[in-house]
Amino acid sequence: MKLRDRLYAYPWESMTENNCNAYLIDGPVRTLIDPGHAHALHHLEAKMAQDGFTFEDVHLALATHPHPDHCEGLLALRDLGVKTAMHVDADSFIRSFNDQWRQMTGQEMPEFQMDFYLKEGTLELGTESLQVLETPGHAPGSVCLLWEGQGVLFSGDVVFAQSVGRVDLPGGDAAQLIESLEKLMGLDVELLCPGHGPWIEGRGAVKENFYIIRQYIFGTGR
Template sequence: MSVPKNLYIYPWESYTENNCNSFVIDGSVRILIDPGHAHLLHHLEARMVRDGFSLEDIHVALATHPHPDHCEGLVKLKELGALIAMHEEALAFLSRFRAQWEQMTGQRMPDFPVDFFIKEGRLELGSEVLQVLETPGHAPGSVCFYWQEPGVLFSGDVVFVQSVGRVDLPGGHAGLLARSLEKIMSLDSQVLCPGHGPVLEGRGAVKENFYLIRQYFFAHQASPSSPQ
């Protein structure tokens, strides 16, 4: 299984500044998943331009969870004409997280005028269909997107290659993260597109990654399917 031709992967590879991987699905509705920090959007756009489109060509921008390095750029995308969306609990968390946001970024937290809320279930965007899975644990309102037809899982910060999202930030919960991991590892994923680090290709490699993570990180959990 190779990466679909209409999926564009933009990994963040800097070791000096934190930001997330971004992904564009180039369909009849052009979708951007996790735009990252607002002040780093010019890096993303420079790479997009080489592929034949720009931020202004994005129709819908989605955030996997409400951390600045994933969702802050939504505001700029909204200004450029895109519809923006996140989970309702993610937006509620942002209102509670304001003080921490401003301490972390040194800037005022923007308002997020979302056009619609993402929720568990089927999300149709033009010719493409994403399955939304609610996956809390790393952050409230965290979701993963499963693009079923090509078997691509956009996991945000729930799971990476050989690692999982941290749970020591506000709203983090190890038991919930273990439960979320169990939820998404049952999918027939052939490509894992995480929020940070490398993309993983191949059904066997993705499955093995899930089993290794469950064994290494959650072997101590009495019941991974139940929050502790």
């Protein structure tokens, strides 16, 4: 689904199975953000095909954080030759759960091999660039990505429409999440693209969303 010039959104709309929204930036370095669960990749592939894209057309795949419903698909994409990246703390978090994975499944956790790690600062994508913002709280190594010059914020599971990411999962930290939200509130965002649920269009609507969340979390008004 084309949202605007060179930006495509692939929302997850199932009410019975968890997965995330995925986004594609069609630029010199064609970039897929949050491919989702590995077993659900065929759904994403079918939606991308409607816009004329295949996984082989993707140059780079990024995960905003280390939860499987966002990053697991990186494994299959890397096998297709797609470069993959996440924050180093996200990668470390995944590796720390190998024992738990073995106990639950009887198998070794799949090994994630990143081509590079995301860090605070600018990620150059040819003539485009993403500002990488370290935003922990929902999960270790969580990042948000601001598409510079376009006013588009890919917020992963940090902030949604009138909600925020949960902090009761391993590695969650409410204090860190509040700090991350404060960091995002000062940005000039025209389009908020979250990891789940609807996106928010318009600077006023995005700011209003942050005000509502701040009131809910901090118990303060504007």
